[in-house]
Amino acid sequence: MVKKIPIGPFHPILEEPEFFELHVDGERVVDIDITIGWSHRGIELLSEHKTWDQVPFLVERVCGICSASHPYAYVKAVEDLLQIEVPERAQYIRVIVAELERLHSHLLWTGLAGHFLGYNTVFMWAWKYREPLLDILEAVTGNRNHYATWRIGGVRRDLPEEEIPNIREMLDELEKKNDLLTKAIIDDPVIHARTKGVGVLNQTKCREYGALGPTARAGNYNIDARRDHPIDAYRNVEFDVIVCENGDVYDKAVVRQLENFEAIRIIRQCLDAIEAMDGGDILLEIEEVPPGEGLGVYEAPRGEVFHYVRSDGKNMPMRHKIRAPSFNNILTNEYTVPGYSVADAGLITAAVDPCYSCTERVGVVNARSGERKVLNEEDLIRMSREKTERIRRELGIR
Amino acid sequence: MSLGLKALKKSPWVFHVNTGACNNCDIEILDALTPRFDVERFGIVLVGSIRHADVLLISGPVTRNVLPRLKRLYEQAPKPIKVIVIGACGCNCGIFRDGYNIIGPVDKHIPVDAYVPGCPPKPETIIAGVVKVLNTL
Numbered sequence: 001m002v003k004k005i006p007i008g009p010f011h012p013i014l015e016e017p018e019f020f021e022l023h024v025d026g027e028r029v030v031d032i033d034i035t036i037g038w039s040h041r042g043i044e045l046l047s048e049h050k051t052w053d054q055v056p057f058l059v060e061r062v063c064g065i066c067s068a069s070h071p072y073a074y075v076k077a078v079e080d081l082l083q084i085e086v087p088e089r090a091q092y093i094r095v096i097v098a099e100l101e102r103l104h105s106h107l108l109w110t111g112l113a114g115h116f117l118g119y120n121t122v123f124m125w126a127w128k129y130r131e132p133l134l135d136i137l138e139a140v141t142g143n144r145n146h147y148a149t150w151r152i153g154g155v156r157r158d159l160p161e162e163e164i165p166n167i168r169e170m171l172d173e174l175e176k177k178n179d180l181l182t183k184a185i186i187d188d189p190v191i192h193a194r195t196k197g198v199g200v201l202n203q204t205k206c207r208e209y210g211a212l213g214p215t216a217r218a219g220n221y222n223i224d225a226r227r228d229h230p231i232d233a234y235r236n237v238e239f240d241v242i243v244c245e246n247g248d249v250y251d252k253a254v255v256r257q258l259e260n261f262e263a264i265r266i267i268r269q270c271l272d273a274i275e276a277m278d279g280g281d282i283l284l285e286i287e288e289v290p291p292g293e294g295l296g297v298y299e300a301p302r303g304e305v306f307h308y309v310r311s312d313g314k315n316m317p318m319r320h321k322i323r324a325p326s327f328n329n330i331l332t333n334e335y336t337v338p339g340y341s342v343a344d345a346g347l348i349t350a351a352v353d354p355c356y357s358c359t360e361r362v363g364v365v366n367a368r369s370g371e372r373k374v375l376n377e378e379d380l381i382r383m384s385r386e387k388t389e390r391i392r393r394e395l396g397i398r
Numbered sequence: 399m400s401l402g403l404k405a406l407k408k409s410p411w412v413f414h415v416n417t418g419a420c421n422n423c424d425i426e427i428l429d430a431l432t433p434r435f436d437v438e439r440f441g442i443v444l445v446g447s448i449r450h451a452d453v454l455l456i457s458g459p460v461t462r463n464v465l466p467r468l469k470r471l472y473e474q475a476p477k478p479i480k481v482i483v484i485g486a487c488g489c490n491c492g493i494f495r496d497g498y499n500i501i502g503p504v505d506k507h508i509p510v511d512a513y514v515p516g517c518p519p520k521p522e523t524i525i526a527g528v529v530k531v532l533n534t535l
């Protein structure tokens with residue numbers, strides 16, 4: 001007999017509300033319904049009533065952890081319209097801030113994944129390692145999140161020279177910590193048992209659902225906007241695109257961890273380039289935006305962000321379209337969740353990194369009698385943890 | 399001071415609602431629990447159900463979809479409960495003020511005890527806000 005479990009739309013822990021309805025047969029999930037739109041704020045329309053220079057402030061508030069990626073894609077769209085190339089120093093500063101953000105976003109995800117698995121130590125540690133990163137971001141941009149760095153034609157603030165040694169030091173530290181976390185994931189038999197072969201999204205399905213970012217790369221779908229549509233300083237730095245084979249939760253975690261090393265590599269190259277540079281402009285003054293249209297694409301931590309702007313020659317965008325990667329990625333849950341147990345469902349939905357934002361309460365609805373048993377987010381996390389415990393015992397660990 | 403209020407002062411349990419925020423405020427709230435700030439050592443924990451909460455932290459402008467849920471949450475909360483809004487969005491809808499789907503701010507719909515401004519406020523600020531509210535008890 002099939003029962004329905006609504007999850008959402010709120011979650012006391014994190015992120016944008018979403019609503020999942022799991023259809024379960026016993027422990028097994030047979031179908032999933034996904035409803036989004038809870039935090040719809042009408043940003044596209046708001047943006048069409050702001051001047052070109054005000055929009056970056058708005059779009060960085062699309063999402064708190066992509067607050068470098070959205071303005072990046074937006075300014076690239078406008079610069080595409082204007083057909084300009086920004087000063088070299090500004091290009092490197094943009095890449096540094098954007099990659100620092102990728103690091104903090106991936107660490108945040110690793111922590112949350114640990115939290116769901118019942119490894120609260122991983123949660124605490126990953127977030128602890130994230131703090132020095134935020135300090136650096138604060139020193140470089142003036143704010144821990146929401147950096148307000150992007151401007152059409154360059155960046156708002158120069159990178160203070162005296163911060164460069166601090167950034168390097170922080171990166172060296174972080175590299176060690178990230179290594180530790182990566183090894184913890186790769187070596188732990190319990191994590192293997194919980195995540196390998198769970199929530200598999202293979203290459204064909206990635207293409208069908210239009211999965212993006214680490215979700216796609218874990219499933220052997222080799223796409224990365226930084227390489228495929230190189231912008232700014234990404235044309236001058238070397239990095240590898242990390243791709244895994246299986247597309248399960250384990251691979252999604254590994255891809256993110258390994259990407260951190262690549263991000264560190266990119267930042268180091270950018271710092272070298274900036275040090276070799278002797279000052280330089282950071283902003284190209286733009287007088288006005290002529291009529292026309294432009295596209296901007298950037299690889300956010302979760303996948304490709306796409307912005308489209310059209311101008312009619314006034315001081316505001318006439319049309320501004322935003323497509324964020326999580327929109328595609330969340331829908332892959334429709335394929336990945338059915339077939340697994342309820343305890344795995346939380347993990348799989350978390351693995352695409354919408355961070356499972358929505359589980360403030362869960363009610364089990366008996367489809368026949370309409371009887372409703374209310375579980376909350378704690379219960380779901382508890383179920384997930386109990387499964388980890390069970391596996392631990394079976395493996396004879398602890 | 400009533401017994402309820404006295405109990406509330408020690409180890410307040412916190413429940414957190416995102417009413418359409420950009421989730422940065424939520425991350426900063428979580429950040430306050432992690433090792434650098436570690437408010438858990440004072441017994442301040444994030445709970446999974448509103449029925450266990452002493453303090454309600456609300457971030458975000460209120461969107462149309464969310465409003466009925468927010469009201470229901472407030473009704474379900476055990477009283478007395480202290481309501482603190484976090485971030486510019488919660489205080490006055492911030493940058494989203496003119497959005498067609500925004501019918502906030504929070505204090506238009508439920509009583510609010512304290513406002514923590516900032517976009518996002520730093521964890522220190524959030525902690526200071528909670529402490530100030532507890533000191534008024």
Ligand code: SF4
Nearest residue numbers: 419420485486487517
């Ligand atoms: S106040 Fe700022 S950081 Fe907080 S939810 Fe609103 S836009 Fe995001």
